Amino acid sequence: MADTITFRPDEDASRALAVLTQDGTPVSTAVRSALIRAARAVAAERLQAEAAELAADEADRAEAAQVLRDMETLRAW
Structure with missing residues (x-):
């Protein structure tokens, strides 16, 4: 069974909750x-940051390019 969480929304959170439940969606579901x-969204931001970091890493880019060149020689056609 899931844990029960209680929170006290501030004005912004109360307004957001009102928007999310105006169609009858239960508060818990919203x-x-x-x-x-x-x-x-946080996971996507972290992934984007990691991708940007790798894209800026010259050594990693050089290694990736070398791997692609090595794989090209293995092509059947």
């Missing part, structure tokens, strides 16, 4: 969906 979307 909060659960918002948490999942927020976690996915």
Whole structure:
């Protein structure tokens, strides 16, 4: 069974919750969906930052280029 979480929304959170539940969506469902979307957004931001870091890494780019050249010689046609 899931844990029960209690929070005290500030004015901004209350307004956001009102928007998310105006169509009749239960508060629990709205909060659960918002948490999942927020976690996915954070994960995507982290992945973008990691990709940018790798793209800026000259040594990594050189190694990747070498791997592609090596693989080209293995092509059947």
